[in-house]
Amino acid sequence: MNRMTIPFVARADYARSADWVAALQRSMPAQRIVAFDQLSQSEKQECTVAIVANPDPQDLASLPALRWVQSVWAGVERLVAQMGSTDISIVRLVDPQLAATMAEAVLAWTLFLHRDMHTYAAQQQQRQWRALDYVRPQQRRVGILGLGSLGEAAAARLVATGFHVSGWSRQRKQITDVACFAGAEQLDFMLAGTDILICLLPLTPHTEGLLDARRLALLPPDASVINFARGQIIDDGALRAALDTGALKHAVLDVFATEPLPPEQWQWQHARVTVLPHCTAPTDMGTASAIVAENIARFLTSGTVPKSIDIERGY
């Protein structure tokens, strides 16, 4: 088989392009991995596959033979929006290491809320010595929105820690020891019985603004929210209002409509908000590159394009 040239396509300002090219090259020594701007005109005519991280759509449009793109990220909502209806298949990253890292993050921040770490931090500032009542994990109802590979891994960790876990997804799943819900009506029902709500949904036209004022108001008193998915899934104004009134106890936010979160945004200073810089589940370049290499090797030997996302569904 000939050595194939595979471009890595990202925005010009993406800081980690060179690192990705190097990691991908290590995983595919038999191929030639190059940054998009290193492609010659003749090479551009021949590329059938590209590896992408938030690419410029015009760059992809300049590759006439392109059959599929492999994202190095799990979230592909920008790609879907930019490429629109297309014959080019979009393959997103499904990495067990990413699921493990996300599940650990979900466990860590659920325990942060479960153990009232934000309240104890506030008390420390006031030099206040006051032990809060301990709540057993069996009494803490944790609800996960999104039961894909990330949600399922997170649910397993929470169940093992003794929490009362429920989950909601587009299509109903069956997961041991997790109360599984699906559909709009059941979402309302689940929210009403959720003390800690964890959002792991993909951003699609169906999930944008899903957690609006009405749905947030269904959560019981003293509920908290963790958003590790995409900022746009929670209505920003509704979230702020619920936190202002104390209807919501706390929000742990790793994702925002605009990132980095601009300095003037209200979340930075809100006493009931923990701001994280989109850090909870970083892609591991090593494992991600190995998975991309496997997908590409299978394509080269058999011509099979890996399972691509459903453009209609959005993920």
Place this chain on the structure above:
Amino acid sequence: MNRMTIPFVARADYARSADWVAALQRSMPAQRIVAFDQLSQSEKQECTVAIVANPDPQDLASLPALRWVQSVWAGVERLVAQMGSTDISIVRLVDPQLAATMAEAVLAWTLFLHRDMHTYAAQQQQRQWRALDYVRPQQRRVGILGLGSLGEAAAARLVATGFHVSGWSRQRKQITDVACFAGAEQLDFMLAGTDILICLLPLTPHTEGLLDARRLALLPPDASVINFARGQIIDDGALRAALDTGALKHAVLDVFATEPLPPEQWQWQHARVTVLPHCTAPTDMGTASAIVAENIARFLTSGTVPKSIDIERGY
């Protein structure tokens, strides 16, 4: 069998005496549980067992028939110090629920450090958007001091979460997937390879001041310390100095030489210290009372005093 009168003996200022008497009475409906100051003089002559929570030694001395005392707490260093050499057996609380709650706390605060929650909180105050490098749990070396029922339960939870776990105890233990050490020399060795050090030791003459300046200095750069045992086990001045220089990255302290921690103490305001109000593993009155009731029932039917602590060893 006759209805026995069993006193609950605590300091006059202990706020939860009435709650304990009620919980213990529910667990032992066939006996009469009373606060010490409700005992008649003739009843005092007959008491063979007392249930205690930091009792006044003089109160215990007024019970001439006393054969054993049951503590409702796991830590009994004050009892040991106050009762000195005595024929009265001291039985401390060994409660699987307490071990589970402590193990959860160890996991929660280990993840707090592992996930740099203190650093992200400081960054939020500065409106700083900066993701730190992710470290896998397999690369994080967690060392537990004390491998009794609490330490062993904590180790199991940490192993299940993927951490590299070692443990140190007076006598060497064998625990699956935990590197077990014992003795002073091996303590030095273990400290040198510990990123997150968790203290669960009982306070005894052997452990008081155990973590002194020399031993703290053995920890690698960026190590952190969690103390969920007793304040006196860590040399306060040495800890402060190590935090001031940055040799130690962070300390999570739930216990202090004086509790409540006085407002003028340095720990409250130190940027590298998380102060907790002795809240991580509260005794569960329900499960503790049931265990006390079992011990007393066995004593009443068979005359067997439960396994008491070793006064020499101190726990």
